[in-house]
Amino acid sequence: METLGSDEIIVERALSGDAEAFGEIVRRWERRIFALTYGLLGCEEDARDATQETFLAAFRKLRGFRGEAKVSSWLHRIAINQCISRQRRAKVRSESTLEEDDADSLATPFSHSPAHVAEGRQETVAVRRAINSLPIELRQVVVMKEFEELTFREIADALDLPLSTVKSRLYTALKQLQMRLQKFESRT
């Protein structure tokens, strides 16, 4: 069970030269950061790379961590910046990335039952398309809420936004997703 201060204590251990301490941080947060990067990038391989880059960047910036924010918020901020800079570098719109990735995901699906794949494939592809077509400031709020199940306060801390802004962005994002999914359903 994680305690509130445990991440900060582990970071202190890492700062005092404990080589294993940072590995513990990675083990704790790797899956959630991957969820965030996957939600933001919409591509498994990119998400894996971005997750690793996030932890490498965190490791390099470890001395700069002053403990003013929580470790989780700090990691989320790094991950979001990694995703944004990655997308900028690629100079590819999320829609086109998804189109390429859709072919890959259909060719090599994750291990699910054939029935699930048959029923859910089109829907999940539509959701991915819809989420990745959102502006980044809306997308990151949706992903942090739905993928990582962070509270509004945690998202506000991580993004350094007022609580009301987080809620209004999430509302706007859900509204846009609803419209896009309706459009998708009407086409099929």
Place this chain on the structure above:
Amino acid sequence: MKETPDCERASDLITFLYNEADERERRDFQLHLNECRACRAEVASFGAVRESITAWRDEALAGFVSRPVVTNRKSALAALRQFFDLSPLWLKGATAFAVIAFCVLAAMVFVNLRSNNVQVSPAANTSQAIYTQEDVDRLVNQALAKHTTPKPPAGSSQILVDSRKPKRSRNSSANQFAKRPLSRAEREQLAADLRLLSADDDATLHLLGDRINQ
């Protein structure tokens, strides 16, 4: 299209939707939902959107397998770099000072050893390369030849033989005589002593022999 509900309670709707409203807020919004069709429709449609997102999330994260953490697979150099990255400034300074001091000490030891070699080796080389046993013998012969040159050839050869083998002398006085030429008075005294000694010895020996026989 307008993206906020007509009743302007978007914030409350979102808080209610994600179960982050406290008991009083939740009850209050539940009462509002009973009266507001727009909010009721949005809660339902947003719920459907959330289900779709959850399905995608579960599918996406099901394929996640933790990769080995890069920072755990460190070479010695990387570990050293990490140590320096994480260590405070004073520790970096102390380490740098220790390294410099060690280098200076090693250089001093090296220079010292080298200078000792320079002093010792020529002597060793000289003794080995210049003065062989033959050379020593030759030099001794030359020195002795200088001393014996004025003397007659027969005597000189005898003296030369004696001088070459000083270790064969049985006492140190003989060596002393061998080292310097005897004066005339000494030679006469020595000759007299030898004659006396031999005469007395012979007489003593005869007397002792007679007494033993008797």
